[in-house]
Amino acid sequence: MKIAILLLVHKNKEQVERLIRRLNHANVDIFIHVDKKAPFSPDELDIPENVFFVPKRHDACLFEFSLVEAEFELIRAAKKQDSYKYFVLVSGQCYPLQNMEKIHNFLEESYPKPFIDIIAPTETNYVKKVFQHVYILKRFKLKTYAFLKKHFSFRMYRVLRYIPGGFVFLISTIKELFCKSPNARLKEMGYLNCCGAQWWMLPDNIIDLMLQERRNEPFCRAISDAFGCDETFFQTAIMKHKEECGIELDEQGNYLERRWFHVFDGGHPIILTKEHYDQLIHSEMLFARKFDVNVDQVILDMLDKNMES
Numbered sequence: 001m002k003i004a005i006l007l008l009v010h011k012n013k014e015q016v017e018r019l020i021r022r023l024n025h026a027n028v029d030i031f032i033h034v035d036k037k038a039p040f041s042p043d044e045l046d047i048p049e050n051v052f053f054v055p056k057r058h059d060a061c062l063f064e065f066s067l068v069e070a071e072f073e074l075i076r077a078a079k080k081q082d083s084y085k086y087f088v089l090v091s092g093q094c095y096p097l098q099n100m101e102k103i104h105n106f107l108e109e110s111y112p113k114p115f116i117d118i119i120a121p122t123e124t125n126y127v128k129k130v131f132q133h134v135y136i137l138k139r140f141k142l143k144t145y146a147f148l149k150k151h152f153s154f155r156m157y158r159v160l161r162y163i164p165g166g167f168v169f170l171i172s173t174i175k176e177l178f179c180k181s182p183n184a185r186l187k188e189m190g191y192l193n194c195c196g197a198q199w200w201m202l203p204d205n206i207i208d209l210m211l212q213e214r215r216n217e218p219f220c221r222a223i224s225d226a227f228g229c230d231e232t233f234f235q236t237a238i239m240k241h242k243e244e245c246g247i248e249l250d251e252q253g254n255y256l257e258r259r260w261f262h263v264f265d266g267g268h269p270i271i272l273t274k275e276h277y278d279q280l281i282h283s284e285m286l287f288a289r290k291f292d293v294n295v296d297q298v299i300l301d302m303l304d305k306n307m308e309s
Helices: 013-023 065-081 100-110 127-132 138-151 154-160 162-176 182-188 204-214 217-225 233-240 274-281 298-308
Strands: 003-009 028-034 051-053 086-091 094-096 201-203 287-289
Touching: 003 013, 003 065, 013 028, 013 094, 013 298, 028 065, 065 086, 065 204, 065 217, 086 204, 086 287, 094 298, 127 182, 138 154, 138 162, 154 162, 182 217, 201 204, 204 217, 204 233, 217 233, 274 298
Parallel strands: 003 028, 003 086, 028 051
Antiparallel strands: 086 201, 094 287
């Protein structure tokens, strides 16, 4: 069985090369999207023969539809290259916790089960808020907040952030005068708005359905106006086809099949270090994120040694 690894990278060239070597396998092809703003070009990466770069590079940004576009560049490139049974989306800051032979065998035995987290909205969870309003100028807001954090004290930042935040809220409110909320539009089209972690392992039949949904422009525009496009597109689209996709929901109406290890702080994954080693190797997960060799490279050495033992 052949597997396509879909790799989104934007920093740390040496770490990306190390990840590629660890993912290398006879039945695995690796497809890479190097972000436009990355400090290196695809030509600078030292790669084996089974690695392919997508021809079109996007300037992808957190919470924007540009991240979804980059993911579909990877999917289309893989579909043109060969017939793969599984497509595995990872970031350049992920790292496997099992060797690729074990991961390949796991997926071969699991086919065609999808591995993705899908969280449905309730009255109390965060999912409802993601689709409640039109969210635009996301990049402007994130960059302005980062600038304020860097150049002002935390106390001043907490005050000054209301200036760009208020501006974005005003523009979004004006847009809402002319179009319905993402939640309302999705409901009219028969979708249940859902969220979940960005990273997944999906079989070929679901990938084909996702390519169909990408051509659904009203759906894509609604997702683009939601808060976190990268954590909503696949979850919401899959739930539209849950019977075809073999999705069996739990008692809360969710589908929780994560195979990534994370440690969250304030809703964001922290950088993993050697202090997390025991948690990582006993987690029974296939991948983990996120790592940064500029913070701690030793943890990757420890994981390599464990995989090779």
